[in-house]
Amino acid sequence: MRIGFDAKRAFQNSTGLGHYSRTLVTSLAQYFPDNEYFLFAPKITSRFDTHAYNNIKRIAPRQFPYTLMRSAWRSSGVKKDLLKNNIDIYHGLSHEIPVGIQQTGIRSVVTIHDLIFERFPHQYNKLDILIYRKKFKYACKHADAVIAISEQTRHDLVEFYKVPAEKIMVCYQSCDPIFAERISAEEKQKIRQLYNLPPRFFLNVGSIIERKNLLTICKAMNHLKNKLPIPLVVIGGGGKYKMQVKEYIISNGLEKQIIFLSENEETKQNEGFKTSAHFPAIYQMAEAMIYPSTFEGFGIPILEALFSRVPVITSNVSCMPEAGGDAALYIDPYDYESLSLKMETIANDKTMAANITEKGWVHAQKFSQQKTAAHVMNVYKKLLP
Numbered sequence: 001m002r003i004g005f006d007a008k009r010a011f012q013n014s015t016g017l018g019h020y021s022r023t024l025v026t027s028l029a030q031y032f033p034d035n036e037y038f039l040f041a042p043k044i045t046s047r048f049d050t051h052a053y054n055n056i057k058r059i060a061p062r063q064f065p066y067t068l069m070r071s072a073w074r075s076s077g078v079k080k081d082l083l084k085n086n087i088d089i090y091h092g093l094s095h096e097i098p099v100g101i102q103q104t105g106i107r108s109v110v111t112i113h114d115l116i117f118e119r120f121p122h123q124y125n126k127l128d129i130l131i132y133r134k135k136f137k138y139a140c141k142h143a144d145a146v147i148a149i150s151e152q153t154r155h156d157l158v159e160f161y162k163v164p165a166e167k168i169m170v171c172y173q174s175c176d177p178i179f180a181e182r183i184s185a186e187e188k189q190k191i192r193q194l195y196n197l198p199p200r201f202f203l204n205v206g207s208i209i210e211r212k213n214l215l216t217i218c219k220a221m222n223h224l225k226n227k228l229p230i231p232l233v234v235i236g237g238g239g240k241y242k243m244q245v246k247e248y249i250i251s252n253g254l255e256k257q258i259i260f261l262s263e264n265e266e267t268k269q270n271e272g273f274k275t276s277a278h279f280p281a282i283y284q285m286a287e288a289m290i291y292p293s294t295f296e297g298f299g300i301p302i303l304e305a306l307f308s309r310v311p312v313i314t315s316n317v318s319c320m321p322e323a324g325g326d327a328a329l330y331i332d333p334y335d336y337e338s339l340s341l342k343m344e345t346i347a348n349d350k351t352m353a354a355n356i357t358e359k360g361w362v363h364a365q366k367f368s369q370q371k372t373a374a375h376v377m378n379v380y381k382k383l384l385p
Contacts, residue, residue: 001380003028004087004106007039007058008074009094010048014274015207016300017113020149020173021093022048027174027373029053038085040078042070047275059085079104089380092143096135102142107383110143111171112136114297115156116211123210137161144383147171147376149298152319171375172322174367175300176276179307183281191281195267201233201259202343203286203310205279205301206293208238213292213315214245219336220290220343222252228344230287233259235279283308288346288353291320292333299323303367306360311353313342327360 010021029037030053037056039048050056059081066073076099082090083104090101092110101108117124117132124132140146140161146168148154154170157163183191191197206212214234221232238245249258261267272278283289289305291314302323305312314320316330324330329346331338346353 001035001088001384002038002086003035003380004038004040004082004085004090006074006090006092006094006096007041007048008043010039011041011043011045012047014047014276016297017094018047019176019276019300020111020113023174023176023369024093024373024376025056026050026053027369028377029056031370031373032377038087040074040081042074075099079106082106089383091380092139095132095139097139097143099138108143109145109147109379109383110139111147111149112140112153112157113149114153114295115160116295116297118156118160119295120211140167145169145379147379149173150296150319150322152322153297169375169379171379172367172372173298173300173303174369174372175303175307177369178277179280179283179304180364181280183284188281188285191272191278192285194270194278195261195264195273195282197233197282197285198231198259200230200287200347201285202230202288202290203233203235203283203305204290205235205304206291207236208234208242208245210241211294212236213294213333214241215248216292216334216336216339217290218245218248218252218254218258220340221254221257223336223340224344225254225257228347229257230343230347231257231259232290233261233282233286235261235282237262279304280308283310286310288313288343290339290343291315292331292339293320294318294333296320296323302328303364306364309357309361311346311356312360313339313346324360325363325366327356327363329356 009017033055039058041060044058044060061067061073066077078098087106089107097108097110117129121129140163148168148170151170154168158165208214267273288311291301293315295318299320302312302314312324312328314324314328315333329342
C-alpha cells in the first residue's frame with residue numbers, strides 16, 4: 001500500500017497531536033515495512049527526523065500559489081499531490097481530511113482525538129468552536145473510516161455528531177518508545193544538574209489550562225507543605241488559567257514548592273527539552289506523575305509515566321481509567337485532600353510504590369507500538385479490496 005498522512009502536526013507540534021503523529025507513522029514504518037508512507041506537510045522541520053526509514057517520504061508544496069498558501073494546500077490543494085503519488089489511503093491524523101477527497105477515488109481515514117470543545121465550550125473562543133465543528137463534522141461524514149483514540153471519544157462522536165457507531169474504530173495510541181528506555185544513573189544526574197531539579201519531586205506534564213486542573217495539585221501541595229516537603233515540577237505552558245494558578249501559589253507561599261520548568265529561558269532553548277529527548281530522564285526521577293485532568297481524549301502523559309515505570313495518580317473520570325487501567329491510583333479530580341493523601345502514601349511507602357510501578361509497566365504493554373500500529377493497519381486493510 002501507498003499510505004499518505006496529513007503530517008502538519010508531526011513536523012510542527014511539540015505536544016499531544018505531534019507525538020501521536022510521529023509515533024504512529026514510525027511504528028507503521030517499522031512493523032509494516034512493505035508499505036510506502038508519504039508525509040504531506042505544509043512545512044518540513046527538524047522536529048520529525050525520518051531519515052532512518054527508507055519507506056517514508058516527505059512532500060511539501062512546491063508550486064505557486066501553494067508555496068505561499070500552505071494552509072490552502074493542506075485543506076484542498078494536496079489532492080493533486082496525492083493522485084500524482086498514487087496514494088491508496090490518506091489518513092488525516094488530527095481531525096481533518098482534504099475537502100473533496102471523496103471524489104478522487106482515494107480512500108480516507110480520520111483520527112478524532114476528542115470533542116472537548118463540545119463538552120467545555122466556555123473554555124474556547126466561539127469562532128474556533130465553529131471552525132472545529134465544521135472541520136470535524138466534514139471529516140466524520142466523508143472519511144471512509146473514523147478512528148477514535150478512546151472509548152470516551154467514540155461515545156462522544158456518536159452523542160454529539162451522530163456518527164454511525166459501526167463507522168468508528170477505537171485504536172489506542174502508544175507513546176514515544178524513548179519513555180520505555182531505562183536511563184542510566186549517570187545520565188539522570190546530568191539531566192538533574194542541567195535543569196537544576198531537586199533530589200525528590202512530583203511531576204505534572206501538560207498544558208496549563210483549566211481542564212488540566214493544576215490548581216487542585218497546588219491545593220494538595222499546600223495541604224502537604226508542613227508534612228511532605230517534596231516540590232512539584234510542572235512542564236507545560238499556559239495563559240489566563242496559569243495566572244490564576246500563580247495567584248494561588250503566591251497567596252499561599254508556595255513559590256519554592258512549585259517549579260515551572262518551561263518558564264526558564266535556557267530550558268526552553270535546550271534542544272533536548274524542545275524535542276522531549278530529556279523527558280524520559282525527568283519522568284524516571286519523579287516520585288509520581290500527578291494528572292488530575294477533568295477530561296481528555298486519552299491522556300498520553302499517563303502512558304508515558306507507566307512506560308517510564310513511574311507511579312501515576314490521576315482522575316477517575318473521562319478516559320483516564322482507560323489509559324491507567326488497574327495500574328494507577330484514582331481520585332475525584334477536585335478532591336485535593338484525597339490527592340494529598342495518595343501523594344504522601346507514594347512518597348513514604350516504597351513497597352507500595354514499587355508494586356504499582358511494576359503493575360503499570362505490565363499494563364503499558366497493552367499500548368505497545370506494535371499493537372497500536374497493527375490496529376490501525378487493520379483499519380486500512382478493511383478499506384481496500
